[in-house]
Amino acid sequence: MARDVILIGGGHNGLTCAAYLAAAGLKVTVLERRAVVGGAAVTEEFHPGFRNSTASYTVSLLNPKVIRDLDLARHGLKVVERRMANFLPLDGDGFCVGDGLTQAETARFSARDAERLPTYWSRLEAVADVLRELVLVTPPNLVEDGWAQAAPDLLKSVAIGRRLTRLDLTAKRDLLALLAQSVGDWLDGWFESDPIKAAYGFDGVVGAYASPYTPGSAYVLLHHVFGEVNGKKGAWGNAIGGMGAITEAMAACCRARGVEVRTGTAVAEVRTVKGRATGVVTEAGEVLAARAVVSNLHPQLLFRTLVDPGVQPTDFAERIGRYRSGSGTFRMNLALSELPRFTVRPERGDHHTAGIIVAPSLAYMERAFHDARANGWSQAPIVEMLIPSTLDDTLAPPGAHVASLFCQHVAPELPDGRSWDDCRDEVADLMIATVDAHAPGFAQSVLGRQILSPLDLERTFGLVAGDIMHGRLSLDQLFSARPVLGAGDYRTPIRGLYQCGAGTHPGGGVTGAPGHNAAAEILKDFRRRRI
Template structure:
């Protein structure tokens, strides 16, 4: 039997972030990771001889600057470079590009009116994003039962939240309401008339979101993706040299330097409780590790449905965890390429090949893709975002050759009619390759090898329930104080001494480090108050 102060279950990026902060405060911390490598969905692996890539998560923007600073990730080897262009959309007989110095001229080719509104759109969205960036590292007010002593701290949090939001003028407050309640399509239709700019921005409303761009609430998902920054530049997207695993390896190096014990190949079979309090864990190998506190980086449903005794969970809480919606309609591929793709509308090599290449020319196309997936199981004309990180990082592939990430939507998290993803994985992978090949003839012939991850594979490999890259839908009833369940939105759970630090808590998905940062703060507050 082993003893420690805190056991962190799951060595994904939020678990590592949480462990690093706890260790810095002097606690003895043990991280247990089921896989043979830490990093969760943010890992880099060789998938074809000589070709390496980010396996699941694939691009950098949302990683919080404070986490980068506090964990000294650059000192531990992290280097992030900005894309030379943000997005490139191949269209029928034309193309559309988004990036510094080119967006307005590109929009003007399709609509002078839209080009004139572009600056105002950006300014209005950025004002909202600035306020919400401040909330990312805030512990949400928690709805509690009990007397005044329990209620006062949460009321103070609510007052602080209200003060932040009150800095918005009436225009900003109206925009905030619209972005939280409207669809991305309705929001964008209110601003623009031309299809390409609405498609470029609307993609952010469906990425990792199994929904139509006209699904109410998808405007917030759009907003969620503009919070980020790269090297101090707001709204930018970039690439970690060495792939996304470079982020989590830097985090692991920070943890080890601070004295954290990291164990791989150490899945957890059970969270131990006594008298309604978490007291440690039992590993899949049968080892008991006693701890003053347990922090879970797992999806909420995996934690409470598989590891925690139902008898210590309030019935209503357990029921609502079972209803926690999770499934992002994601089909993920990595491909080894003998050469760069040549798009019919822009065959020459250039900065557009460093961009997020989005095959989805309009909101209507995205809407059809979603409806098709709901009926058939996958879109016959899917949405594909392709990145070619080897254009920015030559360490990923042999000289003259390349790797590409394909983030594909929409596919049903669970196929209809009882079909299994294992029986259709290659069929759908072929469709995704063919979709790119229609815009870049010869792409299919350049594929030397591929790695394919269906929603079921993402769940089995990384614990992403329903293949959900966000660890749960970013809908209004599953956000902020209600993430994952109202009354457990402050990283604590109904089981004393058991905490959550994963993306199933505020502020949600993406490689941010924010849930890990925030959870560590609450654990340390409780430690100071001798609550464990």
């Protein structure tokens, strides 16, 4: 079979890239190591009769253009919005965030904060709109290849500059603050009460192994607010059938466009001849040739395990080696006999459809981070719980439920040489007890559990150091510098080898944007006969 492209890794960005390439007439083969496509966006049975999103667990950042272009609705995707955005059980009280709720809820703690909320929303949205425009833009990649090569990137830089000049001075100042400040400093400048700062501050540490007072964490908040659900900006929702419904729809689109999708096919080597990628060798020893190879893997997995170091520029290889990962994440799926009854809100209600956040203040989040750094995990952890079966009855038997627990902070590597294989159950018990403290009886309702430590996330899904973002969203690892400066346009120093994963712009989350953007650049090179 004559192939144009071999794509390594059948996660959502790989499938997105493959679908675009196939739509342009290229012959594409996707190779997935696991028995199922989807990467970290999969739905699997983890306890008899109970199915859930195994790793990634909620929808907002999936780009609407990708949804339209791949016709995901026709291929079975349906996303429903949460009926409440967030619920924070506090000591003796509860705090709700959602349409028509947030201001009144905030006013119970601070009239000043409630009054400031509309201005906060409008100013954050102004900056988020800029980010939305840049999500599907390939970053400029100015390199020392002469004016002919540099001219397109210079023009691209000018176009991006024009986007930014449309912001008024206030928005420009806000953008600078959100890129450089900590989320704690950003929110402390706006609000005085703990609950609203905790509700918004969680978005600044989710998936980031950092304190809310770590510089740059404000951008992590911004990264989590540029999405939408069914046209509603900033909303979060559930995919009916779990996150695997997204990648199943993508795979169906790929197959309809003629993509060959092979599961259970791990790649052992990217073949190169005279500095050019020519195909791959599978772990079974099969040699597959193609005009181009595209990797959906974490950048370090690609360059440190699959590509011959001898064909990599020295400085590039060194910087890939220093690329920083680790999101301090401990992921669990629980089979529940019943819904939790929170002390502050024991009745069944919309709060059960929300992101339920156990983290009452920024100070609590800061202690959780420093405790994890010192001891391996926090004894008072941050836990976000979603109960998707409240919106999707396909996941659990009648009357029962499934819960997703996204827990922080835990150290990607434990101190004193301990292994996560030895501590996994102890930490899982702690996470369940943390929820049980606010919902007595919760622990007794657990019928079964699936536990994914940072080590499990790396082994199962290729998330290096358990990093759900494929690399930290720090200023030195964003836009043109993701994964490293000079390789920010989805191309690599090796001709014919490309990247399309979350280790490229715009980063992590189930967006499809890196796959979309990489496909556009690959198609340019095919048209210009640069491959």
